[in-house]
Amino acid sequence: VAVAQSVTDEQGKASITAPTHLRKSYNLRVYYNGFVVFEDVVRLPYRRSIIPLRKTVDMQRxxxxxxxxxxxxxxxxxxxxxxxxxxxxxxxxxxxxxxxxxxxxxxxxxxxxxxxxxxxxxxxxxxxxxxxxxxxxxxxFPAEFSIKINILDSRGSVVNDAKVIVSRGGKQVEKQSNESGVIFSLPPGMYTVRIYCQDDLIGARKINVFSQRSFDVITTQEPVFSLIVTVSAIVFALIGLIFTYIKKDVMYFLKILAASLVIIAVVSPWWMLQGSTNSVETSTTMYLIPLELITKTTTADVISGELAYLPDLFIDVVSL
Structure with a gap:
């Protein structure tokens, strides 16, 4: 049982008061940071009420x-x-x-x-x-988190065989993307992601890695299918023009032209909003094929975008 205790002051001194006794002794212990750094058996006869007992403790720290x-x-x-x-x-x-x-x-x-x-x-x-x-x-410190980066073209479709470089503090790692995206194991921190297609920069953004996450990166890469459909529609219209000349029927050409424009319209943006400042350009575009709402941002350090949320009811109505 502790009879008395004290704490040292700024000069390393402490004063303890305990009852004097002619025959009984006390165990004196000095604790520092949880350790017993000094221990002794002391007696406090009656004279110690007039002449205090002094102890000096030396310890190495x-x-x-x-x-x-x-x-x-x-x-x-x-x-x-x-x-x-x-x-x-x-x-x-x-x-x-x-x-x-x-x-x-x-x-x-x-x-x-x-x-x-x-x-x-x-x-x-x-x-x-x-x-x-x-x-x-x-x-x-071994902390690393699995980061998945999905590389998407300007319409939200997957881009294969893109070169993805993740860098921080002058060090970088590089991988090729596939249909499942690309996965990096990274220590916590802020990184810069750059995406290249045939040595052309098509996307760049910053990512914060402090847990396991997945990122969708919209790039400037244009899908091939929209170009193929547009060119096919134009060729279809030109063929219609040739047949119109042969048949001498203008209405035939107008029907072919209307059908070609409809085909082009389906793969073209449904609507688009654009805005810019001195250093930032932002656009929001709605596509029907694939059905996606995409927001793109371009700055000196960022070339990227993100997929916006579309309500299920809207998707069901448009898909009819």
């Missing part, structure tokens, strides 16, 4: 520097809080660190002991035993 980087070798762009615990503590205590510059952390005033270092972010945990005193330690 150490500092420990920890450096953390992600799997790309960069300073983590997430909040990490390294902590120390130790099985040698008499009172379980969690010791925290002070964050320094460059992804470094400082643990100060550590008694000599074996510590368990823990770093955690979501489900990712790093645990390592550190014997203090110790040299500085550099740890690669």
């Amino acid at each position: 150490y500092s420990f520097f920890l450096s953390v980087h992600d799997t790309w070798g960069f300073i983590p762009e997430i909040k990490l809080t390294p902590i120390f615990t130790s099985s040698e503590m008499d009172e379980p205590t969690t010791l925290s660190s002070e964050q320094q510059s460059g992804g470094s952390y400082l643990f100060s005033n550590l008694p000599l002991a074996l510590y368990q270092l823990t770093l955690q972010y979501k489900s990712f945990i790093v645990e390592e035993d550190i014997q203090i005193p110790s040299d500085d330690v550099d740890i690669a």
Whole structure:
């Protein structure tokens, strides 16, 4: 049972008052950061009520520097809080660190002991035993998230064989897309995605990676089918013009022309809204084939768009 206790002041001094007794003794313990750093048996006879008992405790304390980087070798762009615990503590205590510059952390005033270092972010945990005193330690934090990027053309259809480059801090990874998109495993942070088709930049945007996500990237790549349908309609109209000349029947040409225009209209934008400022251009376009509402944004760093939500009732009516 604790008879009396106290806490040291800024000068490292503490005063404890306990009843004097001629025969009984006390166990004096000094705790620091959960460790017993001093222990002694003391007696407090009656004279100690006039002449206080004085004890001096000397202990060694150490500092420990920890450096953390992600799997790309960069300073983590997430909040990490390294902590120390130790099985040698008499009172379980969690010791925290002070964050320094460059992804470094400082643990100060550590008694000599074996510590368990823990770093955690979501489900990712790093645990390592550190014997203090110790040299500085550099740890690669293994957090990575699976990111799926779906490459779509200007009408929302899948683009195959596009070159996708994801970059951050001067480092980049490259993959080829397919019908299922492309998947990257990336440490948390902000990345730039650039998409190329035959060395032509067709899309670019920023993405934040702090969890497993999927991104749809609308590019400037035009689908082939719309060009084929348009050219076919024009050729159909020209053939109709030739037959009209042969048959000497203008109405025949007008019917063929009307049918050709209808075919072109089906693959052309249904309606479009455009707006721009000095540095940003935005457009929203509605297509019937495929039935998609697409918003595109173009800036100095972004060439991308997104698929807008269409109510199910609207889709059912248009599809009739």
